Amino acid sequence: MCISGSAFAQTPQYSPHIQVLAASCAACHGTDGNSVGGTPVLAGLDSLHFIRQMKAFRSGERPATVMQRHAKGLTEDEIVGLAAFFATQPRVAGKLPPSVKLEPSHDH
Amino acid sequence: MTIDRRNFLKLGSAAALLTGCSPLLRAAGRPKPRVVVVGGGYAGAAAAKYLKLWGGNTVDVVVVEPSSQFVSCPLSNLVLGGSKTIDDLTFSYAALKKNHDLQWVRDSVVAIDPERKKLVLGRSDFGYDKLILAPGVDFIYDALPGLESDAARKQVPHAWKAGEQTVNLRRQLESMPDDGVFVMSIPKAPYRCPPGPYERACQVAFYFKQHKPKARIIVLDANPEIVSKKGLFTKAWADLYPGMIDYRPNSAVIEVDVAGQTVMTEFESIKGDVLNVIPPQRAGIPAQLVQANNIDKRWCEVDFLTYESMVVPHVHIIGDAVSAALPKSAHMATSQARVCANAVLAALTEQPIDASPVFANTCYSYVSDHMAMHVANVYRYNQAKKIMLSAEGGGVSDAPSELEADYARYWAQNIWSDVLT
Numbered sequence: 001m002c003i004s005g006s007a008f009a010q011t012p013q014y015s016p017h018i019q020v021l022a023a024s025c026a027a028c029h030g031t032d033g034n035s036v037g038g039t040p041v042l043a044g045l046d047s048l049h050f051i052r053q054m055k056a057f058r059s060g061e062r063p064a065t066v067m068q069r070h071a072k073g074l075t076e077d078e079i080v081g082l083a084a085f086f087a088t089q090p091r092v093a094g095k096l097p098p099s100v101k102l103e104p105s106h107d108h
Numbered sequence: 109m110t111i112d113r114r115n116f117l118k119l120g121s122a123a124a125l126l127t128g129c130s131p132l133l134r135a136a137g138r139p140k141p142r143v144v145v146v147g148g149g150y151a152g153a154a155a156a157k158y159l160k161l162w163g164g165n166t167v168d169v170v171v172v173e174p175s176s177q178f179v180s181c182p183l184s185n186l187v188l189g190g191s192k193t194i195d196d197l198t199f200s201y202a203a204l205k206k207n208h209d210l211q212w213v214r215d216s217v218v219a220i221d222p223e224r225k226k227l228v229l230g231r232s233d234f235g236y237d238k239l240i241l242a243p244g245v246d247f248i249y250d251a252l253p254g255l256e257s258d259a260a261r262k263q264v265p266h267a268w269k270a271g272e273q274t275v276n277l278r279r280q281l282e283s284m285p286d287d288g289v290f291v292m293s294i295p296k297a298p299y300r301c302p303p304g305p306y307e308r309a310c311q312v313a314f315y316f317k318q319h320k321p322k323a324r325i326i327v328l329d330a331n332p333e334i335v336s337k338k339g340l341f342t343k344a345w346a347d348l349y350p351g352m353i354d355y356r357p358n359s360a361v362i363e364v365d366v367a368g369q370t371v372m373t374e375f376e377s378i379k380g381d382v383l384n385v386i387p388p389q390r391a392g393i394p395a396q397l398v399q400a401n402n403i404d405k406r407w408c409e410v411d412f413l414t415y416e417s418m419v420v421p422h423v424h425i426i427g428d429a430v431s432a433a434l435p436k437s438a439h440m441a442t443s444q445a446r447v448c449a450n451a452v453l454a455a456l457t458e459q460p461i462d463a464s465p466v467f468a469n470t471c472y473s474y475v476s477d478h479m480a481m482h483v484a485n486v487y488r489y490n491q492a493k494k495i496m497l498s499a500e501g502g503g504v505s506d507a508p509s510e511l512e513a514d515y516a517r518y519w520a521q522n523i524w525s526d527v528l529t
């Protein structure tokens with residue numbers, strides 16, 4: 001069931017720093033970079049391409065609405081670490097959670 | 109204390125703890141450490157998922173959440189504007205539970221014994237090895253005379269937890285007279301979602317502009333000025349809704365006359381056809397149960413490397429309940445959840461933790477149905493000050509745009525996918 005059962009018990013492939021930082025990208029790019037749509041899928045992205053784009057966001061060479069803010073906040077080592085992380089993530093289709101109708105009892 | 113048979117069986121080895129607390133019994137009955145997450149909102153759902161994603165079969169994760177559904181606060185202002193319905197923002201927990209093999213208890217925590225590592229719920233009780241509280245916010249009505257009863261709180265909704273309250277406020281706006289006055293109030297910061305109230309003013313104005321162009325909005329802000337995206341909101345109000353929004357700073361609500369449809373500040377009484385008082389807030393009840401809300405008796409002080417409470421050892425707290433110079437946002441709640449999940453797993457397996465966490469926050473606000481703008485920052489742990497500080501490069505949009513409304517939508521879809529599948 002747990003496909004990505006990359007248990008802690010196994011040798012961790014990435015430093016906890018990069019693993020936790022990469023997960024922070026999920027709000028816009030999906031779990032492990034598997035976006036449900038709109039934003040680019042980062043999972044399986046060539047690491048050199050990732051690094052170039054992040055540098056271009058940082059310098060302003062590639063105009064963006066918001067990515068320049070994130071790129072500027074990271075160190076070069078972090079960008080390289082993230083590139084390696086995302087390059088090795090398997091691509092799986094990101095899914096939306098099941099929609100339901102609001103139950104009338106749902107009140108706070 | 110009654111023990112619900114079903115939960116009892118479901119939690120299986122909890123029996124070891126209930127029948128006797130000797131460490132031996134515990135070790136024999138429970139080969140895997142059990143992490144209990146209280147609250148299945150943005151922070152709690154993310155913590156539970158990432159504990160299993162990163163911890164795999166080395167941990168059992170139990171979530172305690174009273175609600176059967178997840179209703180998103182982000183985008184709920186659009187229900188007031190009319191471009192979204194509450195059902196667009198309501199999801200089941202089924203995929204999250206199934207995909208990550210989570211044990212799920214639909215109940216509320218009513219007592220916590222942190223010394224004996226025991227939780228008491230409405231219908232059962234059980235033990236834990238690690239406890240993560242993700243309780244969101246609780247409203248402080250003590251300083252709002254007039255709003256004591258449930259009926260008063262229905263007539264003057266907060267709509268600051270998405271769900272029935274949001275639908276209620278939308279209905280009131282729909283049945284308001286065409287030239288009516290909508291009065292909303294904003295508590296002193298810190299509160300949940302700094303730009304949220306100003307986005308709400310935009311959304312109500314968007315609805316009025318189309319359906320009740322003679323209606324007016326009075327915004328009573330307890331703060332000396334707009335708390336977030338000030339220049340952008342001021343401009344959006346002037347450009348898109350000229351003459352409609354009357355913004356009054358330094359105007360804390362001190363009393364509400366519900367029958368007279370009037371709110372009182374220190375200086376004036378303001379009558380409205382629809383009233384929306386957003387009360388001051390504090391850490392949710394589970395955090396209050398262990399008195400972890402040590403800052404102003406409201407928010408919880410934590411170690412930003414582990415999110416362990418500074419006053420109640422071995423209890424971790426994440427999300428809006430935390431005291432931090434960070435915006436109380438859903439993105440932030442999930443980022444804190446992942447730092448905490450990583451630290452909890454590291455402690456259980458005696459692995460090193462991330463000694464310098466870094467995470468991002470992006471918050472979009474919609475100024476109409478198709479235009480949005482952001483505030484975005486990277487936050488980095490500062491070793492000397494032991495807090496999260498904003499890194500270089502953060503800031504807000506130059507102007508709202510259609511492109512950013514697309515990105516706001518993608519943000520919502522991806523964060524829902526991340527925390528709920």
Ligand SMILES: Cc1cc2nc3c(=O)[nH]c(=O)nc-3n(C[C@H](O)[C@H](O)[C@H](O)COP(=O)(O)OP(=O)(O)OC[C@H]3O[C@@H](n4cnc5c(N)ncnc54)[C@H](O)[C@@H]3O)c2cc1C
Nearest residue numbers: 147149150151181182216217244301427428436437438439
């Ligand atoms: C109108 C509005 C708009 C917003 N827009 C945005 C936005 O655009 N972007 C953004 O990032 N953020 C936004 N936010 C903020 C965001 O909603 C919060 O920051 C986020 O929900 C915090 O997550 P949390 O897990 O701490 O709390 P919650 O999501 O509130 O979760 C707390 C959970 O704890 C449970 N709980 C409470 N008491 C108990 C108990 N005794 N036992 C067990 N469980 C319990 C509750 O049922 C709830 O499910 C907005 C908020 C509002 C109100």
